[in-house]
Amino acid sequence: MTDQNEFPRGDAERAWVASLARASAPPPGAEDRAVAALRREGLLGRRRVVAPMLLGIAAALLVFASGAWVGAHVARGGSVEGQLYRDDASLSQRVLVLQRAGSAYIRAMQRVAAVAPPDSIAAEVATQALTGAALAAARAHLDSDLSPRLVSFFEAARRGAATSSSTLIWY
Amino acid sequence: MRPELAQSDSPDEVLIREVMSGSERAFRHLYRRHTPRLRVMVLRLVRYDDADADDIVQDTWLACCRGLHTFRGDAQFGTWLTRIGIRAARHRMAHALAEPTSLDPADAAVAATDGPSMDAAIDAERALRRLGDRDRIVFTLHYLEGLSHEEIARELGIATGTSRAILSRALTALRAHYGTEVP
Numbered sequence: 561m562t563d564q565n566e567f568p569r570g571d572a573e574r575a576w577v578a579s580l581a582r583a584s585a586p587p588p589g590a591e592d593r594a595v596a597a598l599r600r601e602g603l604l605g606r607r608r609v610v611a612p613m614l615l616g617i618a619a620a621l622l623v624f625a626s627g628a629w630v631g632a633h634v635a636r637g638g639s640v641e642g643q644l645y646r647d648d649a650s651l652s653q654r655v656l657v658l659q660r661a662g663s664a665y666i667r668a669m670q671r672v673a674a675v676a677p678p679d680s681i682a683a684e685v686a687t688q689a690l691t692g693a694a695l696a697a698a699r700a701h702l703d704s705d706l707s708p709r710l711v712s713f714f715e716a717a718r719r720g721a722a723t724s725s726s727t728l729i730w731y
Numbered sequence: 732m733r734p735e736l737a738q739s740d741s742p743d744e745v746l747i748r749e750v751m752s753g754s755e756r757a758f759r760h761l762y763r764r765h766t767p768r769l770r771v772m773v774l775r776l777v778r779y780d781d782a783d784a785d786d787i788v789q790d791t792w793l794a795c796c797r798g799l800h801t802f803r804g805d806a807q808f809g810t811w812l813t814r815i816g817i818r819a820a821r822h823r824m825a826h827a828l829a830e831p832t833s834l835d836p837a838d839a840a841v842a843a844t845d846g847p848s849m850d851a852a853i854d855a856e857r858a859l860r861r862l863g864d865r866d867r868i869v870f871t872l873h874y875l876e877g878l879s880h881e882e883i884a885r886e887l888g889i890a891t892g893t894s895r896a897i898l899s900r901a902l903t904a905l906r907a908h909y910g911t912e913v914p
Contacts, residue, residue, distance in 0.1 A: 564899060564902065564903075565895070565898060565899055565902060567874055567902055568874075572909075576855050576858075576909075577855075577874070577875075579854075579855045580855050580856060580859070580875065581771050581856060582768065582771065583767030583768055583770075583771055584767055584770040584771035584774055584784075585767055585770075586766050586767070586770055586785065586788060587781070587785060590766075590785055590788065590789070591759060591762050591763070591766075593789060594758075594762060594788075594789050594792050594793075595755055595758065595759065597789060597793055598758065598792070598793065598796055599755075601793070601796075601797070603753070603796045603797065604750075604753055604754070604755045604758055604796075605753055605755055
């Protein structure tokens with residue numbers, strides 16, 4: 561039995577379907593009108609220009625920030641201050657840091673002396689730092705008897721200097 | 732990285748990606764590729780009214796581009812666009828779709844008024860044109876666009892049985908016009 565809704569049925573119907581149009585060209589200007597409408601809605605045009613520009617700026621900022629962070633990290637890690645707080649340093653590395661800190665102290669003192677005539681504050685800072693270092697060495701038992709003797713010497717000298725100089729708040 | 736420039740032979744997926752990033756060039760390629768087929772379907776749905784068809788085609792592309800991010804590629808882009816076109820046309824043809832579902836002998840009578848004396852291509856389109864709105868719409872969607880009765884029912888907001896009945900009526904009218912077969 562034939563299904564009445566079967567279509568196309570037979571050559572004539574197939575030819576009829578084949579003769580139906582498959583396309584209809586839009587009128588001139590329709591494409592431009594569609595583009596204009598999409599532009600008005602912001603769906604075309606603007607994002608193509610803006611998005612890559614914003615992405616470029618964002619990428620440049622990211623690269624700059626990353627570079628700055630890495631640079632600061634490396635510099636901080638290589639400085640005496642950075643090395644002081646490293647928990648994973650070996651004994652030889654810690655001794656090296658101690659040596660660099662001592663050298664830094666001497667260089668700092670020389671630089672102070674080079675740019676200005678010694679004054680009471682500079683002398684106080686230099687003495688306090690040296691005394692503090694001697695005290696720390698004595699408390700840490702890093703040597704047998706030299707540090708206590710140095711501490712006594714500088715304490716006596718500091719007491720004598722304190723009577724004739726302004727008080728320095730020491731942190 | 733320099734964005735990929737759309738070519739007229741680029742696959743739909745490439746053009747779609749570029750349209751989503753705002754490429755007018757890609758949109759024009761996509762438009763030229765799919766509009767002729769979309770337009771002929773819309774023309775059949777809206778009684779061959781060119782002005783209505785062009786408005787609907789534009790509405791279809793606007794809706795398409797607004798919702799392009801929802802296109803997952805499960806179906807062909809052309810099929811997806813066709814569905815949007817059907818919905819856009821449905822608004823214009825709401826009155827026609829609201830017609831009574833009972834068979835209207837007038838449709839068949841109108842279809843039977845002319846004999847098959849014209850050039851086949853013109854005659855085929857004219858035969859469709861002479862069908863009632865509902866008959867022509869369902870016939871077009873089922874036989875020319877390949878939608879099932881369930882899909883037609885969903886798109887047009889009618890019952891599946893109604894879709895079948897309308898299609899049967901349309902075929903009867905066409906076959907009555909040409910004799911036992913079309914044409």
